[in-house]
Amino acid sequence: MDPLNGKFCNNCGEKLELSLAEGLECTLCHCYVHVKCLKRGSVPGGLHGDTFFTFTCADCSPENSEIFVRNKLSWLQVIVLVLYHLQHKCPGLARKGFFHWRHHVAIFIDKNWDMLFSNVKKKKKWMGTIAGTLSHFNKYIFLSGISVFNEPAFWTLMYPKLSPLTVISAYSVMLAEKQIYKNKKDASVTDSDLFSIVLRNNIENEDLLQTFNVESFTIVPEAKNEEEENRVDLYSYSSDGKQKRSQKRKNHKQLGLPFNKLSKLSNSSALLSSDDLMELNFDSPETNANQECTSEEIKPDETRFLNPFCHYNTSLNSTSRISGLNLYSKLTGGIKQDFILSPYSGMYLKPYIRRDVESFPTWLKLMAEIKLSVNGGEKNYSLPPRSSLDYTYVQPEHIPAINSLCNQFFWPGIDLGETLLYPDFSCVVLYKRLIVGFAFLVPDVSHTETYLSFIFTRPYWRKCGIAKFMIYHLIQTSMGKDVTLHVSMNNPVLLLYQKFGFKVENVVLGFYDKYLREDVGESKNAFFCRLER
Ligand SMILES: [Zn+2]
Numbered sequence: 461m462d463p464l465n466g467k468f469c470n471n472c473g474e475k476l477e478l479s480l481a482e483g484l485e486c487t488l489c490h491c492y493v494h495v496k497c498l499k500r501g502s503v504p505g506g507l508h509g510d511t512f513f514t515f516t517c518a519d520c521s522p523e524n525s526e527i528f529v530r531n532k533l534s535w536l537q538v539i540v541l542v543l544y545h546l547q548h549k550c551p552g553l554a555r556k557g558f559f560h561w562r563h564h565v566a567i568f569i570d571k572n573w574d575m576l577f578s579n580v581k582k583k584k585k586w587m588g589t590i591a592g593t594l595s596h597f598n599k600y601i602f603l604s605g606i607s608v609f610n611e612p613a614f615w616t617l618m619y620p621k622l623s624p625l626t627v628i629s630a631y632s633v634m635l636a637e638k639q640i641y642k643n644k645k646d647a648s649v650t651d652s653d654l655f656s657i658v659l660r661n662n663i664e665n666e667d668l669l670q671t672f673n674v675e676s677f678t679i680v681p682e683a684k685n686e687e688e689e690n691r692v693d694l695y696s697y698s699s700d701g702k703q704k705r706s707q708k709r710k711n712h713k714q715l716g717l718p719f720n721k722l723s724k725l726s727n728s729s730a731l732l733s734s735d736d737l738m739e740l741n742f743d744s745p746e747t748n749a750n751q752e753c754t755s756e757e758i759k760p761d762e763t764r765f766l767n768p769f770c771h772y773n774t775s776l777n778s779t780s781r782i783s784g785l786n787l788y789s790k791l792t793g794g795i796k797q798d799f800i801l802s803p804y805s806g807m808y809l810k811p812y813i814r815r816d817v818e819s820f821p822t823w824l825k826l827m828a829e830i831k832l833s834v835n836g837g838e839k840n841y842s843l844p845p846r847s848s849l850d851y852t853y854v855q856p857e858h859i860p861a862i863n864s865l866c867n868q869f870f871w872p873g874i875d876l877g878e879t880l881l882y883p884d885f886s887c888v889v890l891y892k893r894l895i896v897g898f899a900f901l902v903p904d905v906s907h908t909e910t911y912l913s914f915i916f917t918r919p920y921w922r923k924c925g926i927a928k929f930m931i932y933h934l935i936q937t938s939m940g941k942d943v944t945l946h947v948s949m950n951n952p953v954l955l956l957y958q959k960f961g962f963k964v965e966n967v968v969l970g971f972y973d974k975y976l977r978e979d980v981g982e983s984k985n986a987f988f989c990r991l992e993r
């Protein structure tokens with residue numbers, strides 16, 4: 461099954477090895493070149509473990525430069541690639557080694573669609589296909605978080621040490637084997653058994669065959685250079701993913717583990733045609749990964765990006781409608797106590813920005829009064845201690861609750877999942893597991909400017925400094941850059957912005973025409989304000 465078996469690199473003369481030192485074959489002269497030995501330093505897009513290209517080496521190309529043409533990829537290939545890349549380059553995004561199928565995998569694919577699929581157009585239900593593919597291959601190619609920490613939306617690779625090329629090669633061998641069993645009318649062997657048999661028959665290096673083990677999963681911050689790379693990898697997937705070659709060289713030595721002989725089950729280069737998989741029906745809505753997405757309308761194209769101009773600020777404003785208490789379960793979020801790696805800056809962010817035990821919001825005062833009057837008769841009754849108000853960076857668990865609050869208090873269709881790509885510029889406030897406020901900046905609106913897109917505090921949690929601290933925190937994160945925002949002309953929060961030094965730059969008539977509900981009672985005209993740095 462090993463398309464690299466017995467091949468040597470045309471550049472460095474050393475062996476090519478599945479999962480350890482992979483490379484590409486020139487379609488014209490059939491020479492091989494390690495990925496790390498490519499002239500351009502990496503494959504286009506720079507995805508870790510990506511060898512799915514039709515390649516022409518520099519010697520064979522008319523312009524003396526390497527040519528890469530993206531192969532047609534199946535969804536299985538794409539998801540294996542993305543999980544493998546995230547696992548190596550953005551380990552801090554993961555929860556216990558697992559990635560959220562939608563907030564991590566789908567968003568990544570969305571951002572890098574052209575690099576992965578070149579000219580293939582997005583189908584309407586593409587996100588459902590991701591969920592379906594993950595579920596379909598659960599327990600032999602992918603592993604659901606449900607077994608480990610009861611999180612069906614989180615996924616990882618069953619064999620984290622196997623490269624995408626190895627997994628896909630083994631899968632195509634498995635399909636051929638399956639046909640043999642089918643012809644024998646032997647249905648006793650399951651796909652996952654067969655997959656594991658194929659792997660064991662072909663790969664003798666036990667180390668590579670380790671299945672995912674949550675115990676051994678630890679986040680190891682990578683070296684500075686690697687962090688820089690993360691940033692490039694997530695953000696600039698133009699076709700020009702050039703990386704420094706010297707750095708690639710440096711890693712070379714670590715990859716010299718012996719990779720024992722592989723029997724040849726198949727002579728084909730073992731790349732699955734994407735049509736094999738496109739044929740599969742992934743529409744079954746009851747799959748694990750789908751649990752979360754079936755209840756909502758997915759409108760990837762409409763809600764994909766945060767539109768910096770759909771800002772509506774209800775902070776410290778009491779006119780918002782309070783309803784939907786039955787959404788309680790949706791409105792609660794949680795907090796992860798680990799450091800999280802920002803895919804934007806490559807920095808590890810603290811689990812807490814601030815823990816405030818002093819503030820006493822109206823809601824908690826009300827609760828305390830109720831408790832006192834209920835227990836007032838009891839001697840020696842004292843109120844249980846209050847928890848802290850926790851200021852944190854946005855995490856995947858918060859997104860459903862935040863979207864739900866936006867839907868309730870702003871307008872429908874807002875998806876703030878995008879903010880997970882730049883958590884440095886966020887602030888989410890929790891009381892225990894209840895989200896009481898949040899604020900987001902959009903970085904890099906221009907070279908000199910960030911934009912305050914959303915800020916919100918729950919009614920009854922206002923007027924105790926929550927919004928003030930969030931604004932203060934966000935201003936701190938964008939040192940050296942102007943911060944801009946829109947605010948409805950009669951929203952009293954303008955005074956707070958002015959205290960921070962924001963100045964009204966101009967008036968935008970009808971700014972909120974499309975968004976603001978009639979019942980909110982705020983002006984649809986906005987001030988555009990700027991804090992100069
Ligand atoms: Zn080489």
Ligand SMILES: [Zn+2]
Pocket residue numbers: 486487488489490491516517518519520
């Ligand atoms: Zn060639």
